[in-house]
Amino acid sequence: MTDSQNILVPEKEYVTLNLGPTHPATHGIFQNVLKMDGEIIVSGEPTIGYIHRAFEKLAERRPYNQIAPITDRMNYCSAPINNMGWHMTVEKLIGCEVPKRAQYIRVIIMELARIADHIICDSVIGVDTGALSGFLYIFQEREHIYEIFEEVCGARLTTNTGRIGGMERDFSPKAWQKLEYFVKHFPEKLQEFENLLLRSRIFMDRTINVGPISAERALAYGFTGPNLRAAGVDYDVRVANPYSSYEDFEFDIPVGTNGDTYDRFMVRLEEMKQSLRIIKQAMKNMPDGPIAADVPDFYLPPKEDVYSKMEALIYQFKIVMGEMDVPKGEVYHAVEGGNGELGFYLISDGGRTPFRLHFRRPCFIYYQAYPEMIRGGMLSDAILTMSSMNVIAGELDA
């Protein structure tokens, strides 16, 4: 027996690290059980479902107009896009053409929501690299957006805005005033934010080549939205299948090349500018006319009519009690949400509630690539990758 055989060589041991469920760096309730070799991640195992609220089941018991508030709670950073997506799905089912003015108002609100969504994601990437001040400054602009929402629909976060058939009310003069203020002052604030991070050496070192994904893998994993575009695929639902008059507007689709954290940051930054461009065009070319289609079965009549006319009273009663006549059929409608293609697959059997409603939630679909994206990287980079993917717990778990 030689000496060398007596030496005990310890087997390599990995450290198991629980990142989450409630960890301040993950911005939501996500658990990741990470296997660590020092500070390098060997593998990760995400657990989701902590805020699962069974929306698909809930929707089978609710009349069509009462499903809009559920959609608020999916991607709560850009709730109006979810609301409009749902209204448009039902409009497609019942074959209702929404007036141009309502479509333009919807576009303005959806693009404002997209800016608010991207503000959160981009500023949080800054926070996770250690730059807190950008986050604090740019959140003032998000506040302005929420004030516009407040003026339009009375709510800030869970907006429940729009109705099946159009908008519930037109923009008030105050809303126009706030919108004009926002459009005037947002670019300079965004520029300030951009100057803070974009060419900062520290920020670039922390984000370039962090959590990259190739275009092929991204497509195989079902990525859509800014995360797919950062990988270099120019797919945008607003262009591929235009809805709500998006074909009337001129805007560019920014794409990245590496699919890393920096590219995702850049794509979102540029999209905010493009959204602003769309808002400006919509404000300039805002058509006159009604704000709702003539669908009395779905669109609540004006209150003064309800108190004075029999027919309006009947419709009011039927809608409030959820007794609309819905045609049979199955329909899929997708909108470009803050995180990608937000799809609604609806089957109606003619009853008062959907027979089946399935949400295609972009977060849920692309978050499964997370273990692959962080493998071999540092723990601190994993945090950045997660925030740059903009995983929203509400949309993830639905």
Add this chain to the structure above:
Amino acid sequence: MKLADIEIPWMEEVVDKFRQKFDTAILSVEQSYDFPVVVIAKQNLMDVLSFLKNDPDMGFTFLTTLCGLHVPGYEGGEFGMMYQLQNMEQNRRIRLKIFMPENDLDVPTATNLWPTANWMERQEYDFFGFNFVGHPDLRRILNMDEMNYHPMRKQYPLEDLGKHDKDDAKFGR
């Protein structure tokens, strides 16, 4: 223009090609709004999916979504799966459906073709109890592991059974 009247210019061409290859597998073809909907036999599912994905003329390389269906009244096809594929280059979308009886919920997994099917199938297993044969990690995803039923099935109504004030029959339906 009503959205229901939308014409799909490429539908005939794609469906013809599809028919040549899988004549017996296709049970029905129809158009539902802006989607071609093809119902196929369950045993041909994998062949059809890989044909649609890999054939250069088809090019449906992107799995948009999939979801389970439960149709209690449909004899011999109580459970169903819906697959929605997309051809991003030519901007085409297609929907496939399979149906199966309640006592045979084995479905071949699509994870070999698309890694994204992993969580989607786990969700449908969780909700409906489909057994995805060959799935690498078939566990519940949104509900807790201890749950002993599949909540999206129609026999689990959301409100209690004693409540009848909102029944369709009361409103002449």
